[in-house]
Amino acid sequence: MISVRDLRKHYQVHKRPPGLLAALRSVFHRTYTTVRAVDGISFDIRPGERVGFLGPNGAGKTTTLKVLSGLLHPSGGEVRVDGHVPRHREDAFLKKIMLVMGQKQQLLWDLPPSETFALNRAIYDVPRAQYKQTLDELVTLLELEELISKPTRQLSLGERMKCELAAALIHRPKVLFLDEPTIGLDVSMQVTMRDFIKSYNERHGATLILTSHYMDDVAALCPRVIVIDKGQLSYDGSLEALVQRVRPEKRVVLRLERSVEEGRLAALGKVVLHDSGTAVLQVPQESVNGTVTRALSSLPVMDLTVENAPLEEVMSELFAESKARRQARGA
Amino acid sequence: MSLRGTLRALPTMMRVGLSEGIAYRAEMLIWVLSTTMPFIMMALWTAVAREAPVKGYDSPRLVGYFLAVFVVRQMTGAWAAWQMNYEVKQGTLAMRLLRPISPLWSYATENLGVVPVRLVVVVPVVLLSMYLVGPELAAPRTWWGWVFFLVSLVGGWLISFLANVAIGTMSLYMESSTKLMDVWLALFFVASGYLYPVQSMPEGVQALVGWLPFRYQLGLPVELMTNARDFGEALELLGRQWMWVGLLLALTVVLWKRGLKRFGAYGG
Numbered sequence: 001m002i003s004v005r006d007l008r009k010h011y012q013v014h015k016r017p018p019g020l021l022a023a024l025r026s027v028f029h030r031t032y033t034t035v036r037a038v039d040g041i042s043f044d045i046r047p048g049e050r051v052g053f054l055g056p057n058g059a060g061k062t063t064t065l066k067v068l069s070g071l072l073h074p075s076g077g078e079v080r081v082d083g084h085v086p087r088h089r090e091d092a093f094l095k096k097i098m099l100v101m102g103q104k105q106q107l108l109w110d111l112p113p114s115e116t117f118a119l120n121r122a123i124y125d126v127p128r129a130q131y132k133q134t135l136d137e138l139v140t141l142l143e144l145e146e147l148i149s150k151p152t153r154q155l156s157l158g159e160r161m162k163c164e165l166a167a168a169l170i171h172r173p174k175v176l177f178l179d180e181p182t183i184g185l186d187v188s189m190q191v192t193m194r195d196f197i198k199s200y201n202e203r204h205g206a207t208l209i210l211t212s213h214y215m216d217d218v219a220a221l222c223p224r225v226i227v228i229d230k231g232q233l234s235y236d237g238s239l240e241a242l243v244q245r246v247r248p249e250k251r252v253v254l255r256l257e258r259s260v261e262e263g264r265l266a267a268l269g270k271v272v273l274h275d276s277g278t279a280v281l282q283v284p285q286e287s288v289n290g291t292v293t294r295a296l297s298s299l300p301v302m303d304l305t306v307e308n309a310p311l312e313e314v315m316s317e318l319f320a321e322s323k324a325r326r327q328a329r330g331a
Numbered sequence: 332m333s334l335r336g337t338l339r340a341l342p343t344m345m346r347v348g349l350s351e352g353i354a355y356r357a358e359m360l361i362w363v364l365s366t367t368m369p370f371i372m373m374a375l376w377t378a379v380a381r382e383a384p385v386k387g388y389d390s391p392r393l394v395g396y397f398l399a400v401f402v403v404r405q406m407t408g409a410w411a412a413w414q415m416n417y418e419v420k421q422g423t424l425a426m427r428l429l430r431p432i433s434p435l436w437s438y439a440t441e442n443l444g445v446v447p448v449r450l451v452v453v454v455p456v457v458l459l460s461m462y463l464v465g466p467e468l469a470a471p472r473t474w475w476g477w478v479f480f481l482v483s484l485v486g487g488w489l490i491s492f493l494a495n496v497a498i499g500t501m502s503l504y505m506e507s508s509t510k511l512m513d514v515w516l517a518l519f520f521v522a523s524g525y526l527y528p529v530q531s532m533p534e535g536v537q538a539l540v541g542w543l544p545f546r547y548q549l550g551l552p553v554e555l556m557t558n559a560r561d562f563g564e565a566l567e568l569l570g571r572q573w574m575w576v577g578l579l580l581a582l583t584v585v586l587w588k589r590g591l592k593r594f595g596a597y598g599g
Contacts, residue, residue: 011595071425073592091332094431106426108347110354115347122343123432125336151354 001175001207002045002068007077009038009063009231037063039231040077047174050201050208052222052239056319060231061211062101065177068209069099081175095124098168102180105164107152113163114148117170124171131170138166141196158189165193169200176200178210182217194220215311229322239311246318247309250288252281257300268295282309332432340432341440348444359445363452366404372526373397386531392557395468396528398460399553404525405449407487407548411438412512415499420507424594435496435587442492468557479565480555483547486572490548493579500583503590518543524550530559544579547572 013035016026038060045051053061066072067079070086070093079086084093107116121131139145142162147155155163161181168176178197182190198221201208212218218225218239225242227235235242252269259276268291269281283291288306295301308314332340352359376397377390388396415438418424427434460469471477494515501508520526523545529537540546551568554560560568 066425069429071428071594089428091336091431094429097429099425099429101425104423104426106429108351111347111350115350118343119347120430122340123332123430125332125339125431 001047001049001082002043002209003078003080004044004064004068005042005078006040007038007042007064007067007079008036008040008075009060009067009072010075011035011037036231038067038074038228041228041231041233042077043226043233043236045207045209047207048201048205049224050198050210050222052218052225053209053211053228054218054225054315055228059228061228062179063231064228065099065179065209065211069097069177070094071099095171096173097175097177098171098173099177100164100168100179100181102161102183105152105160106167107160107163109153110151112149112151113144113155113167116152116163116167117148120167120170126171130172134170134172135166138169141199142166142192158185161185161189161193165196172204174204174206176206176208178208178212180212181210182212182214190214190216197221215315219311227318229319230326234322235318242318243308243311243314246314246321248285249282249309250285251307251309252283252288252291252295253305253307254279254281254295254299254301255303257302260299264299268298337432337436341436344437344440345444348440348442349447350444351441352445352448355445356448359448360452362408363405363449366401366408368525369397369400369404372400376527386528388528388531391464392468393528395460395464395557396553396559398456398463398469399556400525400549402453402456402460403484403487403549403552403556405453406446406484407491407552408449409442409488409492409495411442411492411495412499413509414438414441415496416502416507416509419499419502419594422595428591428594435583438496438499439492442495443488471556472558475562476555476558476565479569480552483552483555483569483572486569486576487548487552489576490544490572490579493576493583494544494548497579497583497586500586500590503593504586519545519548522546523548524553528554528559530554541568541571544575547575 011034012032014026014030015033016022016031041060041064053064055061063072067074068081068086070089073087081093082096084090084096086093107113108119117135120126121128126134139148142165144162144166147159147163152160152163165181176197181197182193185193194217197208197210200206201221208221210217210221223238225235225237225239226233227242235245249270251272256277256279260279262271262274265271265274265279265281269283269287271279272282273280281291281295292304292306295304373394373396376385376388376393379385380388380390380393385393415424418427424434427437430437457469463469466472471480495512498508498511498515501511522540522543523529529540529546529550532540540550547568551572554568555565
């Protein structure tokens with residue numbers, strides 16, 4: 001469905017120091033530097049796959065999505081989406097894709113979302129019967145009934161995002177590019193959005209690429225992740241394997257009947273968190289069984305769970321590793 | 332999008348453009364107030380013409396002329412250059428580019444959508460003009476006069492719109508192109524017949540202005556609305572107007588296609 005080979009996107013950026021003198025100097029002489037937003041990444045995505053793009057700010061995730069959706073012309077490399085070269089922006093291609101950017105909107109600000117839906121029906125040339133069916137489905141699943149006739153400016157952020165998503169799906173795209181779709185939403189709205197996106201993928205077999213700084217989004221939606229850092233691909237594989245690679249240790253979470261001394265916990269594993277009613281221990285995977293047995297026999301345990309390290313920590317450790325490697329190379 | 336598909340989408344796009352125009356009615360009325368310069372010029376020039384007609388323009392003709400200027404300006408106004416500058420800078424042009432229809436069609440329908448709203452102001456002014464100076468100086472008096480006037484009105488709008496889009500597209504090449512629009516507007520005020528009739532200019536200046544696009548944005552439709560041209564002159568001037576439409580269309584398409592490769596789609 002999506003094939004990317006040695007994709008590069010470099011920008012020339014005008015740089016000048018602050019101050020009036022520098023501003024005047026820049027009238028006559030400008031200094032440019034090349035920013036390598038994406039620098040030679042390759043990957044393939046199969047039809048119906050759900051893939052998470054991860055990386056720190058400025059890693060090149062959004063730039064890659066913009067190239068894949070035809071908004072940016074790449075500086076080099078080859079990109080194909082369902083047989084189309086995105087930068088040609090053929091109608092057939094644009095009718096197959098959608099890009100939702102959490103920080104940009106297509107809804108008409110002073111008109112109700114229903115007007116944007118009608119506009120998209122006309123622009124995407126969606127037959128009226130299909131439009132009605134799709135709209136009914138979206139209204140039901142996203143609970144939009146009360147929202148679509150209010151002016152967009154009067155909707156809350158979460159309500160607006162649901163309508164944005166609906167507007168982007170009126171033409172039933174086969175490829176969904178979602179750039180921070182849940183940014184700024186409260187937890188329950190994030191869950192609603194995630195559930196809906198997953199069910200759309202399952203019902204229509206759509207391919208999905210998601211970027212998000214909320215690791216819960218990635219964990220819930222993307223069995224596969226691609227990690228991009230400084231424009232280069234640093235990992236491509238399952239989320240599970242990534243966690244195993246970066247943080248092979250497991251976490252044993254204990255709910256305790258009463259407070260225990262830290263020394264007793266330290267004897268079982270590395271204490272990550274300890275308060276009166278809870279303790280979290282980090283232990284090597286092979287020691288989990290032993291630790292659990294000893295904890296149950298020696299501590300006043302009410303409840304016990306074994307978990308992976310939180311994804312946020314895994315990612316932060318991964319990015320720190322990459323940064324350290326780059327610094328070592330630079331030195 | 333194919334031409335047939337575009338034509339199918341246009342009625343809905345126009346309807347949504349009109350809905351936006353109605354939503355922004357207060358803003359539109361403020362814009363209308365900012366275009367009352369023809370009334371000031373009318374007062375000025377009729378005072379001058381009280382002494383003696385100015386190159387054949389006596390007071391009633393000047394009243395008819397400047398009321399027509401107001402009407403034509405309302406019907407041919409466009410603001411795509413500012414819209415495009417904003418959208419290129421903010422990166423929101425991206426949302427238009429994702430749709431399978433050229434953003435130029437969207438800008439066109441949004442700019443055209445407000446025309447019916449402006450009729451609320453235009454119709455009373457036309458009626459006032461008919462009452463003050465009589466139908467002879469307020470509206471075309473022959474069938475060909477009406478056809479030529481309407482064609483020139485479409486041509487005038489197209490020149491305004493395409494100039495806006497060409498200049499707006501320049502924001503893909505430079506950091507901001509709104510200053511270019513200011514230069515265009517300055518030339519428009521001087522050479523379009525907005526502040527004084529083109530026919531009142533010295534012969535040499537008239538000849539020069541006759542080859543510039545500005546008078547075809549406004550002056551020509553006004554002259555045809557007020558019956559200031561005979562059939563032959565009108566036909567020749569319409570030819571020149573549509574030549575400018577063709578030139579600006581070609582320029583716009585070339586600038587747009589090349590400019591898109593430079594689009595940075597900045598922001599989130």
